[in-house]
Structure formats: structure tokens, C-alpha cells
Amino acid sequence: xxxxxxxxxxxxxxxxxxxxxxxxxxxxxxxxxxxxxxxxxxxxxxxxxxxxxxxxxxxxxxxxxxxxxxxxxxxxxxxxxxxxxxxxxxxxxxxxxxxxxxxxxxxxxxxxxxxxxxxxxxxxxxxxxxxxxxxxxxxxxxxxxxxxxxxxxxxxxxxxxxxx
Amino acid sequence: xxxxxxxxxxxxxxxxxxxxxxxxxxxxxxxxxxxxxxxxxxxxxxxxxxxxxxxxxxxxxxxxxxxxxxxxxxxxxxxxxxxxxxxxxxxxxxxxxxxxxxxxxxxxxxxxxxxxxxxxxxxxxxxxxxxxxxxxxxxxxxxxxxxxxxxxxxxxxxxxxxxxxxxxxxxxxxxxxxxxxxxxxxxxxxxxxxxxxxxxxxxxxxxxxxxxxxxxxxxxxxxxxxxxxxxxxxxxxxxxxxxxxxxxxxxxxxxxxxxxxxxxxxxxxxxxxxxxxxxxxxxxxxxxxxxxxxxxxxxxxxxxxxxxxxxxxxxxxxxxxxxxxxxxxxxxxxxxxxxxxxxxxxxxxxxxxxxxxxxxxxxxxxxxxxxxxxxxxxxxxxxxxxxxxxxxxxxxxxxxxxxxxxxxxxxxxxxxxxxxxxxxxxxxxxxxxxxxxxxxxxxxxxxxxxxxxxxxxxxxxxxxxxxxxxxxxxxxxxxxxxxxxxxxxxxxxxxxxxxxxxxxxxxxxxxxxxxxxxxxxxxxxxxxxxxxxxxxxxxxxxxxxxxxxxxxx
Numbered sequence: 001x002x003x004x005x006x007x008x009x010x011x012x013x014x015x016x017x018x019x020x021x022x023x024x025x026x027x028x029x030x031x032x033x034x035x036x037x038x039x040x041x042x043x044x045x046x047x048x049x050x051x052x053x054x055x056x057x058x059x060x061x062x063x064x065x066x067x068x069x070x071x072x073x074x075x076x077x078x079x080x081x082x083x084x085x086x087x088x089x090x091x092x093x094x095x096x097x098x099x100x101x102x103x104x105x106x107x108x109x110x111x112x113x114x115x116x117x118x119x120x121x122x123x124x125x126x127x128x129x130x131x132x133x134x135x136x137x138x139x140x141x142x143x144x145x146x147x148x149x150x151x152x153x154x155x156x157x158x159x160x161x162x163x164x
Numbered sequence: 165x166x167x168x169x170x171x172x173x174x175x176x177x178x179x180x181x182x183x184x185x186x187x188x189x190x191x192x193x194x195x196x197x198x199x200x201x202x203x204x205x206x207x208x209x210x211x212x213x214x215x216x217x218x219x220x221x222x223x224x225x226x227x228x229x230x231x232x233x234x235x236x237x238x239x240x241x242x243x244x245x246x247x248x249x250x251x252x253x254x255x256x257x258x259x260x261x262x263x264x265x266x267x268x269x270x271x272x273x274x275x276x277x278x279x280x281x282x283x284x285x286x287x288x289x290x291x292x293x294x295x296x297x298x299x300x301x302x303x304x305x306x307x308x309x310x311x312x313x314x315x316x317x318x319x320x321x322x323x324x325x326x327x328x329x330x331x332x333x334x335x336x337x338x339x340x341x342x343x344x345x346x347x348x349x350x351x352x353x354x355x356x357x358x359x360x361x362x363x364x365x366x367x368x369x370x371x372x373x374x375x376x377x378x379x380x381x382x383x384x385x386x387x388x389x390x391x392x393x394x395x396x397x398x399x400x401x402x403x404x405x406x407x408x409x410x411x412x413x414x415x416x417x418x419x420x421x422x423x424x425x426x427x428x429x430x431x432x433x434x435x436x437x438x439x440x441x442x443x444x445x446x447x448x449x450x451x452x453x454x455x456x457x458x459x460x461x462x463x464x465x466x467x468x469x470x471x472x473x474x475x476x477x478x479x480x481x482x483x484x485x486x487x488x489x490x491x492x493x494x495x496x497x498x499x500x501x502x503x504x505x506x507x508x509x510x511x512x513x514x515x516x517x518x519x520x521x522x523x524x525x526x527x528x529x530x531x532x533x534x535x536x537x538x539x540x541x542x543x544x545x546x547x548x549x550x551x552x553x554x555x556x557x558x559x560x561x562x563x564x565x566x567x568x569x570x571x572x573x574x575x576x577x578x579x580x581x582x583x584x585x586x587x588x589x590x591x592x593x594x595x596x597x598x599x600x601x602x603x604x605x606x607x608x609x610x611x612x613x614x615x616x617x618x619x620x621x622x623x624x625x626x627x628x629x630x631x632x633x634x635x636x637x638x639x640x641x642x643x644x645x646x647x648x649x650x651x652x653x654x655x656x657x658x659x660x661x662x663x664x665x666x667x668x669x670x671x672x673x674x675x676x677x678x679x680x681x682x683x684x685x686x687x688x689x690x691x692x693x694x695x696x697x698x699x700x701x702x703x704x705x706x707x708x709x710x711x712x713x714x715x716x717x
Contacts, residue, residue, distance in 0.1 A: 021278055055464065059464070059465060065460070069337055071336045
């Protein structure tokens with residue numbers, strides 16, 4: 001099962017490579033990682049999705065905690081949370097298919113952000129399930145390229161996701 | 165400014181080697197009261213600082229230049245990291261405006277050492293430097309100790325910033341836990357009281373934290389037998405009747421059997437390394453495990469733990485020793501006492517021309533009474549030292565445990581002797597290992613560091629040869645030296661005293677002569693090259709599956 005970690009880190013040079021390097025050298029499986037600033041200057045937040053069982057996850061958390069630049073880690077897998085990911089898909093689109101594709105995009109509340117003579121670029125946001133579903137539908141037309149941001153997540157209600 | 169920070173941190177000695185990108189720092193060392201030891205290779209400097217730190221408990225400080233100077237430190241930094249040795253490493257770097265351009269002698273040393281330092285810094289801004297220096301010493305010497313590297317571009321070194329060393333420190337992401345959780349301590353007390361077959365397994369953490377008196381108190385008052393891992397040797401006196409010897413791959417029968425039969429293992433500052441546990445799922449099948457360690461990562465990393473206690477060992481052991489009540493272990497001790505706590509020493513040879521390596525170590529032990537500081541390299545001689553030298557004092561065994569670095573012993577012995585000039589310091593080396601940092605003979609002679617080196621010279625890479633004999637059908641692939649140098653003459657050429665020994669009846673006299681010499685001495689003991697280290701547990705076997713000789717492979 002996928003686990004989501006909200007990690008507060010100091011915004012220092014090399015912090016991303018410290019975190020990424022830890023995963024690769026300890027053999028932990030990282031599914032996605034997304035980094036961005038927080039409301040507090042000098043502190044960034046990483047949302048890391050990992051596919052690990054519990055004992056390994058415990059090691060992941062402890063090892064991350066050991067990094068000096070890591071301030072706080074919260075496992076928000078079990079918390080009621082909203083999680084989103086943004087995906088850009090470049091799909092093969094001959095003029096006669098554009099209408100159909102546009103309908104799919106609208107069903108998923110996506111947006112067409114670029115059209116060329118034989119392709120379209122579609123932007124869609126959502127959770128895993130939704131992104132997989134639209135991907136499956138668009139495969140029929142031929143997907144040329146996909147870019148995903150990695151998942152970001154936030155706990156519902158007034159509680160801060162990092163546990164503050 | 166850097167030197168002022170050193171003084172503030174109580175640093176009196178640094179080990180290093182100069183070069184272009186660190187010239188500014190060396191310029192200020194020129195007339196500084198801080199004593200700089202010039203080794204003959206950066207690896208020598210970093211191992212010497214390591215030995216210095218292990219023996220003194222103070223951080224070892226190393227300086228080197230950029231590029232090759234910095235990369236030559238890498239093995240030594242990794243070595244210190246694996247064995248949790250406090251160390252601050254300062255490397256020069258090309259000027260900030262050249263970083264990233266593949267400039268002359270540029271290497272990304274912060275990138276390279278990322279996985280082998282506790283933390284590292286590239287100090288690009290001189291205003292940040294005081295804080296970085298303060299943090300570096302703090303991080304290196306607190307919690308689970310380790311090496312911290314500061315990479316210092318040449319132009320940053322050249323700037324004279326107003327000196328303002330911070331007194332306070334606040335690192336948001338670094339707050340090591342010192343006191344053990346009282347609830348877990350209570351559970352441990354209960355478990356000890358109820359245990360019928362308890363064993364204490366103590367490691368390097370006991371030596372580092374200084375908790376050996378507390379450990380002794382708990383063991384003797386609780387009548388609990390003690391085994392010490394390689395890193396823990398000296399943490400409990402070998403002469404104590406509760407001492408079982410070392411556990412694991414080359415452990416004693418008593419230590420390994422006791423762990424396998426125990427109903428409670430009190431693991432203190434150990435990390436359940438594969439060399440100790442053998443086959444992991446077969447390890448200590450009946451034992452409840454109390455694991456006390458400063459580093460939460462170690463708890464549950466290799467083995468499931470019943471009672472985890474994270475904290476400084478000395479503090480936790482104090483808390484335990486104040487309140488624990490001994491259980492009834494009389495029956496258990498009777499049983500444990502039936503197993504060999506010592507490894508059989510090879511009998512003195514019939515043929516005077518054949519020196520058994522164990523006998524050399526035994527003689528050093530007899531002559532020094534277990535009171536000397538012993539540094540070793542890595543391999544058979546290291547294991548024989550661990551088995552046959554009876555360490556009585558903490559911080560007296562200096563050896564590369566985790567990384568297993570050949571070439572560590574000699575420079576580390578130099579550092580150890582500089583840290584504790586009043587002590588007798590031996591380096592027990594192999595003929596392979598010694599050649600890996602033989603250039604440090606210059607350092608020893610130049611500074612007059614009277615380290616006594618005993619080379620256990622078996623004309624081969626003994627441990628490699630042993631594995632080839634036991635597990636690779638005696639195919640001795642590149643492990644034997646058909647040609648070996650005359651170490652005594654090499655020593656003389658460097659200006660040290662050299663002695664070659666190939667008769668058994670000369671061993672004792674040679675060691676005594678060496679101890680009377682004022683300067684460094686190299687003893688070249690030509691020993692039986694077919695000798696193997698036993699007992700031995702084959703890799704990934706349960707640790708009670710001991711081979712006592714090669715016949716059962």
C-alpha cells in the first residue's frame with residue numbers, strides 16, 4: 001500500500017539530494033516526491049509517496065529524521081486528507097478525433113492547453129484513481145508523452161499536515 | 165577565524181596535508197599555537213585523527229586541500245562514520261566563482277561524502293562560517309557521534325570576517341534524545357528481574373558514552389554474563405569472571421551459546437551487525453531483547469526489539485543501575501561457565517622455527533598486562549588480537565570495525581599515541597595492511613612518536629586466504645605474496661628501529677626490547693602462514709554452528 005509522508009525540511013542547498021540519496025542507498029522504494037515552499041520562509045515541504053510495508057516505513061521515517069536538514073515528518077496516510085496530482089498528457093489527435101477527446105477531457109474536468117495539427121496537450125488534476133482512468137481512456141488514441149508532478153497532500157480541517 | 169573556532173572548541177591538534185586550495189588556512193597555522201601534524205598521505209591524516217578521537221574522546225580534526233586531497237580522505241571518513249567516531253574535516257575548495265567549472269583540483273566533496281558523513285557543509289558565505297563551524301563540532305560530538313565535513317572555498321578562506329563565534333546553538337532538525345523513556349526503563353527493570361538466562365551484549369556505544377562503570381555495576385550486581393562485540397572490547401574488563409569473550413563469526417563458544425540460549429539479551433550500544441548475529445532469523449530464538457542505543461535508527465533495523473530505549477547509554481544505564489533488582493541467575497551462570505570463554509591458544513610450537521601468530525599476540529598481552537592501547541589493521545591478526553589480547557580498559561582497542569579498512573592501524577596508532585603519550589601503544593598489523601599506509605613511517609620518525617608495530621607477517625592476505633581455503637576449494641587467487649619486503653630494513657631506511665623475528669624463542673625478548681626503545685619500532689614477526697582464525701561461523705549460519713578447525717567445512 002502506498003504511504004504518504006509530509007516532510008518539513010530546511011530550504012538549504014542539497015537537501016533534495018540528501019533525501020533522494022537516502023532512498024536509493026538504503027534501497028527504499030520512492031513512488032513520487034513533490035517539493036515546494038511553505039508559509040514559513042526558509043522551510044520547504046516535501047510530499048513523499050512510498051510503497052513500503054510498516055517495518056520498512058518505520059526505518060524510512062527514522063532515517064529521514066536523522067538527516068540534519070529534516071525538521072519534521074508526519075505520516076498522513078491514515079489521516080483524512082485531500083491529495084492531488086497534476087498530469088500533462090500529450091495525446092495523438094487527428095482533427096477528426098479532437099471532438100471525442102475534448103469530451104473525455106471535459107468529463108474529467110481537465111483542460112486542453114495546446115493543440116497542434118496532430119496532437120493535443122491535456123492538463124488534468126486529481127487523485128491516483130482519476131488520473132489512471134483518463135490515461136486509460138486516452139491510450140486508445142495514442143499517448144505520446146506524460147508528465148506528472150507527484151502527489152501533494154493536505155490534512156482536512158484545521159490541523160496542520162505537519163502536525164503543528 | 166577557523167583557528168579561533170578550533171581554540172574555542174578546545175582543539176589543540178589537527179592532522180592534515182596542505183595544498184593549493186587550503187593555503188590560506190595553512191598560512192594562519194604557520195604561527196598558531198595549534199599543533200598541526202603533517203602526515204605523508206591524506207589517508208594517514210584522517211586515520212590518525214580517528215585514532216586520536218577514539219582514544220581521547222575528543223573530536224579528531226583533519227585539514228586537506230581540494231580535489232585529490234579531499235578524495236584521499238574518503239576512506240577515512242567512511243571508516244569514522246561506520247564506527248561513529250567524532251571528527252571534523254575541513255577541505256579546501258576552488259574559489260566560489262570556479263565551482264562547477266571542472267576547475268583544477270576541483271571535486272564535489274560534499275556530494276561525494278553525502279552518504280558517509282553525519283552532515284556536511286559547503287561554506288559559500290563567510291558570514292555563515294562561524295555558525296557552520298559551531299554546528300559542525302556540535303553535530304560531530306553529540307548524539308551518535310560521526311564525521312562532519314566543511315568544504316571551504318579558497319576565496320571564503322581569504323575573507324577576514326569579524327570574529328563572532330556563536331555561543332548558542334539551535335538546529336531545528338537536530339535534537340538527540342538523551343534520557344531514556346522512563347516507561348521503557350521500568351519495563352526493562354521488570355524484564356531483568358524475571359529473567360532466568362540473561363546476557364548483556366555491549367558494543368562501541370558503551371565505550372563512546374563512558375558508561376562502562378554503570379555497565380560493570382549492573383553486570384556484577386545482577387550476576388549477568390557479558391559479551392563484548394569487537395567495537396566494545398575494553399568496555400568491560402576481560403579478567404572479570406562474568407566476561408564471556410566476543411560473540412559472532414569469530415566469537416567464543418561461551419558468548420555464542422549464551423546468546424543462542426538466553427531468555428533475555430540486554431543489548432547496549434550495539435547494532436546487530438551481520439558479523440555478530442550470523443543467520444538473522446536463527447539468532448537468539450528464545451530471547452526477549454532490550455535494546456538501548458542513542459540512535460533510534462538502530463532499534464529494529466536488523467532485529468525486532470521487545471523493549472527499545474533510546475538515549476545516552478551512560479544516563480540510561482545509570483537509571484537502570486539505580487533501580488534494578490537482580491534476578492536469580494545462579495543456575496544459568498553454572499551452565500555458562502561450562503562453555504569456553506577463551507579461545508584456545510595454539511600450544512607453543514615444537515619447532516622453534518615456526519612462530520604461531522596467536523603466540524605473538526599472547527606475548528604482547530602477557531608483557532603489557534592487558535593495559536596497553538592496541539591499534540590493529542584488518543584481517544586475521546585483527547581477529548587474533550580481539551581473541552587473545554585481554555583488554556582491561558575502555559578506549560584501549562582501536563580498530564576498524566564497520567568498514568574494515570586495511571591500512572587503518574598504523575596511522576591510527578600514531579594518533580592514539582599523540583592523544584595519550586603516557587600510554588604504551590602497539591599497532592598489531594598484517595604484512596598486507598601495513599603496506600597500505602607504510603609511508604607514515606616518516607611521520608612517526610619525524611615527530612618521534614614511539615609506537616611499537618608488530619607485523620604479523622604470514623606472507624599472504626591471511627583472511628582472504630582462509631576464506632579461499634575453506635569456501636573456494638583452496639584456489640588461492642591473488643592472496644599470497646611470493647615476494648615480501650624486508651620490513652626491518654624499510655624501518656631502518658625511514659630512520660626507525662627495525663627487527664626481524666623468525667624464531668619463537670626471540671619473540672618475548674624482541675617485544676621487551678621494543679618497549680624499551682624511545683622511538684618507533686617495527687617488529688617483523690615471520691609467522692606460520694597456514695594458520696587460520698577459529699572458532700569460525702560460516703557466513704549466514706546460526707552462531708552456535710561453530711567450526712573449531714577447518715575439518716568440518
